[in-house]
Amino acid sequence: DIQMTQSPSSVSASVGDRVTLTCRASQGVSNWLAWYQQKPGKAPRLLIYGASNLQSEVPSRFSGSGSGTDFTLTISSLQPEDFATYYCQQAKSFPPTFGQGTRLEIK
């Protein structure tokens, strides 16, 4: 199975900050990479697919980049509703696998 490693495991930031989260795959996944946001007690919500495509109704302050093994999710100006846990997921190779998550906390 492809291992997905996210860093950092947690990060503290303030409203208005620019934040970049990282995801690394143990093997190349081309652009078959998605990012999800999860809030406590809720299901994950798709933010980015195909490494850089913004899902419908997701604010444009979210952006994704990368290809192969290294990917980033950037939030350009943090809003209060963005404090959550973020997961990456690869769909290139069977089975689909998720990273362990990055928890974004308020500083």
Place this chain on the structure above:
Amino acid sequence: QVHLQQSGPGLVKPSQTLSLTCVISGDRVSSSGAAWNWIRQSTSRGLEWLGRTFHRSQWYYEYAVSVKGRITISPDSSKNQFSLQLKSVTPEDTAVYYCAREGVGATNPFDFWGQGTLVTVSS
């Protein structure tokens, strides 16, 4: 807009069978543009994909190695739903279980999710 509504018991005894159902609205379980998945989440295992079913002139089923032999995913076109059965459960199967649609053709993200069901395995 696709909506997935889960149902099923929140408490299952060890060695028994966990059964959950996911009712689909806004799409068809037999759609050739989607696959229908079960994913679980626990503190110890994180987000873990369990299996999926999809229809491409016939039904296909794919399962994670970790649960193969214990898992069955069954589509029901007449009710537009799919179900999960996990046999011989142990406390390690305690988790929040999600159903999710996989949109085929755009790098296959899980674009719609059910609300989640916390299933506790305990006597």
